[in-house]
Amino acid sequence: MPLEEIWNKCLSIIEKKVGDNVFELWFKPMKLAQLKEQNAVIDIPNRFFKDWIDDYYPALLTDALGDVSGHPVSVKLRVAEKIDPETRKMDARLEVRKQRLASKGIYLNPKYIFDNFITGPSNQFAHAAAMAVAENPGASYNPLFIYGGVGLGKTHLITAIGNKVADRKKDFNILYVSSEQFTNEVVSAVRHGKTEELKKKYRNLDLLLVDDVQFLENKAATQEELFHTINVLYEKQSQIVISSDRPPKEIKTITDRLRSRFGMGLIADIQAPEPELKMAIIQKKAEMERIRLSEDVVSFLASKVKSNIRELEGCLIRLGAHSSLTGCPIDVAMAKNILRDILAEEDVPITVETIQKTVAEHFGIKYLDMKSKRRNKEIAMPRQIAMYISRQLTGSSLSDIGKNFGGKDHATVIYACKQIEDKRAKDEDFNKRIETLKNKIKI
Ligand code: ADP
Ligand code: MG
Numbered sequence: 001m002p003l004e005e006i007w008n009k010c011l012s013i014i015e016k017k018v019g020d021n022v023f024e025l026w027f028k029p030m031k032l033a034q035l036k037e038q039n040a041v042i043d044i045p046n047r048f049f050k051d052w053i054d055d056y057y058p059a060l061l062t063d064a065l066g067d068v069s070g071h072p073v074s075v076k077l078r079v080a081e082k083i084d085p086e087t088r089k090m091d092a093r094l095e096v097r098k099q100r101l102a103s104k105g106i107y108l109n110p111k112y113i114f115d116n117f118i119t120g121p122s123n124q125f126a127h128a129a130a131m132a133v134a135e136n137p138g139a140s141y142n143p144l145f146i147y148g149g150v151g152l153g154k155t156h157l158i159t160a161i162g163n164k165v166a167d168r169k170k171d172f173n174i175l176y177v178s179s180e181q182f183t184n185e186v187v188s189a190v191r192h193g194k195t196e197e198l199k200k201k202y203r204n205l206d207l208l209l210v211d212d213v214q215f216l217e218n219k220a221a222t223q224e225e226l227f228h229t230i231n232v233l234y235e236k237q238s239q240i241v242i243s244s245d246r247p248p249k250e251i252k253t254i255t256d257r258l259r260s261r262f263g264m265g266l267i268a269d270i271q272a273p274e275p276e277l278k279m280a281i282i283q284k285k286a287e288m289e290r291i292r293l294s295e296d297v298v299s300f301l302a303s304k305v306k307s308n309i310r311e312l313e314g315c316l317i318r319l320g321a322h323s324s325l326t327g328c329p330i331d332v333a334m335a336k337n338i339l340r341d342i343l344a345e346e347d348v349p350i351t352v353e354t355i356q357k358t359v360a361e362h363f364g365i366k367y368l369d370m371k372s373k374r375r376n377k378e379i380a381m382p383r384q385i386a387m388y389i390s391r392q393l394t395g396s397s398l399s400d401i402g403k404n405f406g407g408k409d410h411a412t413v414i415y416a417c418k419q420i421e422d423k424r425a426k427d428e429d430f431n432k433r434i435e436t437l438k439n440k441i442k443i
Helices: 003-018 020-027 047-056 060-069 085-102 124-135 154-168 179-191 195-203 220-235 256-262 275-289 295-304 309-326 332-338 340-347 352-363 367-371 377-393 398-404 410-426 428-442
Strands: 031-036 039-044 074-079 144-148 174-178 207-211 239-244 266-270
Touching: 003 020, 003 031, 003 060, 020 047, 031 060, 039 047, 039 060, 047 074, 047 309, 060 074, 124 144, 124 154, 124 239, 124 266, 144 154, 154 174, 154 207, 154 239, 174 179, 179 195, 179 207, 179 220, 195 220, 207 220, 220 239, 220 256, 275 295, 275 309, 295 309, 295 332, 309 332, 309 340, 332 340, 352 367, 352 377, 352 398, 352 428, 367 377, 377 398, 377 410, 377 428, 398 410, 410 428
Parallel strands: 039 074, 144 239, 144 266, 174 207, 207 239
Antiparallel strands: 031 039
């Protein structure tokens, strides 16, 4: 197959996955320059493209090329513009560090270190706890459990612990694992009769970092394995660090004994960033990426992006890429224009009414039934679902939500949320249905 044909096929796979906007902006300007056996070279306009792909779609190009060519492919992104010597030096340093750790079997993102983690009131506590643990692994807080919303810095912080410990304790056995990967390892070990090897791998660690533990909901065998791993590591004073998008008591359907292990050391939360913190992060990131920004653009971004720091950085990279392509400096008008699709989303708050309408439509009942007192199941269940989703997606208080449902009190809303949560935990189809509904509402 000629290169161009391969590339066009890849592009159409990618377009389906990422949608029009993202595709036009980021993937259309790329070009497949070479494909020799397993090795592909893709030309990209500037280094922001690389950063962006690394952050948002690390596996997308490899997967698409692999699918089209029928064998695994490793992808190198080749930047067209000249990279300035400082940036090149910094990249090289990171790469050396990454390789050095990899040669000891330690795989940690070298960019996630304490030095570039900025603190404010919202994340100070989690940061201090992480520092304490990195300085005295196994001795201060064990396990350390860090929780907070999407894109607020959990992975950065727990990886920073790993990086710092790796620097200070050269002979330490350190492992970062996402909960999905851990689950896959457990499932595969059980299937292939290799549980002893799995135990050996995990129970000999000096530092274990488990990311996004909320994904272990409903996974009994994996929870069991994690429980025993934590016990063994704890006994020999190895450090355990866990992250989650919610506190242990809100992770449903994990066993009580695992939940109690999670809470045995210290639980630290990361809250949504305050405006000053967002501004400081933008400034730092712009400095690192060598993007020139004026004060008013910094405050514009900080005010528009509500809380997700990954999204904040995404906006900045997008502006950098555009400015580098066109040669135009970044100002507020440009930012408004380039980021309009992202910012528009942020501007429209989700209301209880939208939720009621979408849920009613989904179940084929009348919008007015959401507010009625009728108790038959066909209506009561969707009504409870709408209350539950309102609780999750709007900032409304329980009693405000109740009022919107024809003057119910806050206890009725709590009861509804509990019913739906229990059903989600027990019934996977139902669970999926709720997720689909939520996504539909968020668009
Ligand atoms: P989470 O794991 O909570 O979803 P990440 O740790 O992946 O979030 O953070 C998202 C992005 O935001 C990363 O690029 C990270 O470096 C950056 N980030 C988050 N918090 C901070 C912070 N306090 N200072 C600097 N960068 C941050
Ligand atoms: Mg994360």
